[in-house]
Amino acid sequence: MAHAQPGIFALGTRSHHHLEFDVLPDVAPTEVVAALRGLREPSVTAGGDNIIVGFGADLWRRIAPAESPDALVPFAGVQGDGRSMPATQHDVWIWVHGTGPDVLLDTARAVGRSLAPVAVLALEQPAFVYRDSRDLTGFVDGTENPPVFEAPEVAIIPDDQIGAGGSYVIASKWVHDLDAFHRLNVTDQEGVFGRTKSDSVELDDSVKPPNAHIARVVIEEDGEELELFRRSTPFGTVREAGLYFLAFSADPTRFDKMLARMFGVSGDGIHDHLTDFSTPVSGAYYFAPSLEALATLLG
Ligand code: HEM
Known part of the structure; x- marks a missing residue:
């Protein structure tokens, strides 16, 4: 059985x-793999921090063609009516997370040093858990996330498929207009997400607007809801604040279907009201290979 990172x-x-x-x-590609060997225990831990490694479709296909599922593609962007999500596909994505920013910075810098001979750092985003897992708008993010014992089924490619133990990843930086959002009264803010602000209770269908975020991203197919395992985290300074949206799926078409409904290109012409208050400034798809695939490569 293949194991996920x-x-x-x-x-x-x-x-x-x-x-x-x-x-x-x-x-x-072999030089990239050699540079990754410089990370201590890649994909597991370094000094108590978790390190997760993902690859863009083109690079992964060159590194491990036999472990590359057909569905793995670069992010193509989404062009909606008046709003869009740019494709800023890069080759390698590394996520480090831990209990505090001090040791984490050491780990992130070590990652940067390992890759510096073979790659340029195109995007860097420190992020943090805000209060009780809230987005900076003040709404709890993660309420409907699958619990951790169910998450592998949602996020990890099953054993009988190419890429088993791997996961499709979407990574996208969204910049919020917090002043505009906070000018709304709380009832209108709740309409943007479709949940109450204080305790994240889903609004009744009779009052939930059709353009509420959860009304756009909840999609049922054959009686089953399409699910992601989300690990987004806020980032922020006084000048710029938002969310680094991060999600894992065993099937990458779920990302495309949700984004199409958020950006009003799924056929009904409705866009997610959240896109009036937050703008994606990056967008990429990655593949996070199984531990076994990484171990074979990194030795
Ligand atoms: C600025 C960007 C975003 C913010 C602030 C945001 C925030 C939220 C919040 C507050 C919830 C409700 C609580 C919860 O169940 O977690 C939620 C749910 C959800 N979001 Fe987002 N989200 C963002 C972008 C996205 C994107 C880009 C996608 C998909 C590609 C997405 C997919 C989902 C899904 C699947 C749910 C669960 C819906 C349910 O089962 O009820 N979100 N999001």
């Missing part, structure tokens, strides 16, 4: 750091 499911860490790299021209 355990850091995907390690909950309770409050400090997070995301690094997305572009491999330099003329660097061979």
